[in-house]
Amino acid sequence: MSDGTNHFYGPTVNMHGGTGNTGMVNNHWGPAGGTAGSPALEEAVQELVALLRELRDRVPPLSAQSIDEAVPVLTAGPSVEPQERHRALMAIAGIATTAGTLGQPVADAVRLVLELLAV
Template sequence: MSGDNYYFGDSVTMHGGTGNTGIVKNQAAADPSPVAPALQEAVDELRRLIEALRDQVPAASAQAIDDSLPALTTDAGTAPQERHRALMAVAGIAATVGAVGQPALEAVNRILGLLGGQ
């Protein structure tokens, strides 16, 4: 097998010269997949519900809700594990306050279902 060459990806060989600029790819990143309208609606509803819930929970729980808000979005830049952590935090708070938190808990479960149980 001596002398066999296997190349994967780009390979550039330059012999002398000046002004070499390297490889110009001219590739565009693919657009992230659009957010399903049902998921966007569910996230918007959850955010509305937890804003109302926030005023009815102890200060420590309100702070946990505030800390979770940045990850409760459909933005593709949000890491799935961060979103899941935030959803679980909100679900835990909603579950501890009983009937007042039930709508928020149901909204979290709806989002988890739309995300495939993430």
């Protein structure tokens, strides 16, 4: 059953007529600042995950569980909805903030990822 909505993922080419057709629409995931697969974004996420592993052992069990739930969302790549990724980053930022000095490097890493995502 179709609702009549068109969804375009990845490169899309529409041909109208048979001659002189040039051009291609590229529908890529990710905002302008940090595109999927960008080395800077991948590096920032990896750094954040490494910092989260360190912080996880130093926070209460419920906070550690929230970190465990957020990491797969952050590392899933473009298959994750932007809202879900943003929600995970905000949860991590909250944990980092409540952890005080221990969480400051994580809070800084979250800020960098958000900047790279242009959120």
